[in-house]
Amino acid sequence: MTGSRNPVVVFQYHMKTITSSLLKILALLVVTVGLLAPRVSMAADQASAVTGEVVDLMCYLDHGAKGAKHAGCCAKCIGSGGPVGILTADNELYLVIGSHKPMNEELVAFAAKTVTVSGKLVERNGMKMVENAVLQK
Ligand SMILES: [Cu+2]
Numbered sequence: 337m338t339g340s341r342n343p344v345v346v347f348q349y350h351m352k353t354i355t356s357s358l359l360k361i362l363a364l365l366v367v368t369v370g371l372l373a374p375r376v377s378m379a380a381d382q383a384s385a386v387t388g389e390v391v392d393l394m395c396y397l398d399h400g401a402k403g404a405k406h407a408g409c410c411a412k413c414i415g416s417g418g419p420v421g422i423l424t425a426d427n428e429l430y431l432v433i434g435s436h437k438p439m440n441e442e443l444v445a446f447a448a449k450t451v452t453v454s455g456k457l458v459e460r461n462g463m464k465m466v467e468n469a470v471l472q473k
Pocket residue numbers: 392394395401409410411413
């Protein structure tokens with residue numbers, strides 16, 4: 337990576353890193369979910385779960401970009417650290433954040449795809465957010 341500023345190269349490098357750490361996380365998640373399955377289903381009540389399309393907020397808020405034909409751009413925007421959100425079937429838009437840290441690396445693989453996250457739903461000044469979000473799918 338030394339000296340290379342080509343955004344495509346940087347993006348590909350990050351995708352490789354992201355993919356390998358994602359696989360580790362997924363493996364860990366499978367084990368954890370298996371062990372905690374009864375507790376998780378009890379804790380993940382309807383009020384604290386959100387299902388919808390993973391969108392990059394830069395493009396969605398600016399010009400409503402979403403769906404399969406925007407998937408590439410969405411992955412690029414999320415991969416570069418842009419804010420990531422979930423758009424529900426009812427057109428509710430949530431900023432999605434992990435436990436005091438971004439979830440971009442985890443969600444980039446799901447750009448423009450439908451996911452469910454559980455977490456704490458908050459709203460202030462008309463802006464909605466899922467925090468401490470945990471990817472369910
Ligand atoms: Cu985009």
